[in-house]
Amino acid sequence: MDTHAYKTKLETELAKLTEDLKGIGVHDPHNTSNWVERANDLEATEPDPLDVADRTEEYDERRSTLAVLETRWNNITKALKKIEDGTYGTCDVCGEPIEPARLDANPAAMTCETHMNTD
Numbered sequence: 001m002d003t004h005a006y007k008t009k010l011e012t013e014l015a016k017l018t019e020d021l022k023g024i025g026v027h028d029p030h031n032t033s034n035w036v037e038r039a040n041d042l043e044a045t046e047p048d049p050l051d052v053a054d055r056t057e058e059y060d061e062r063r064s065t066l067a068v069l070e071t072r073w074n075n076i077t078k079a080l081k082k083i084e085d086g087t088y089g090t091c092d093v094c095g096e097p098i099e100p101a102r103l104d105a106n107p108a109a110m111t112c113e114t115h116m117n118t119d
Contacts, residue, residue: 003099006107010083021069024062026075027098033077034041035070037063060105075108 021027021035028034037059082088089098093115102109102116111118 001089003088006088006103007080007083009107010076010080014073014080017069017073021066021073024069025066033070033074035066035073035075037066072108075110078110079108093118 001050025035025037025060028036030113042087079088082090089103090096091098091112092110096112102113109116
């Protein structure tokens with residue numbers, strides 16, 4: 001399998017995801033697969049309860065978005081590692097080749113179509 005096109009797609013998406021993640025979180029230097037959401041800056045004075053509620057809601061939204069982006073970021077990182085190792089395109093569950101149509105749709109796929117609900 002020629003992995004060059006997949007690698008290019010994955011690297012492009014990884015760069016975009018990294019920028020998106022940096023907008024809402026920071027990369028944990030102690031755990032390279034972990035991103036941590038940025039906390040809201042609350043003033044030291046007694047804040048307005050409505051402001052606190054708004055900031056809490058914004059924080060929850062960022063945390064939820066970060067979780068989705070982080071999962072995708074980690075999947076792409078794993079796929080790029082598999083390209084380096086020469087194991088790209090092999091199902092993590094059964095070891096069979098992942099269908100080309102599945103990789104075309106999702107170059108970071110870790111499983112074949114039979115096992116796609118397990119990744």
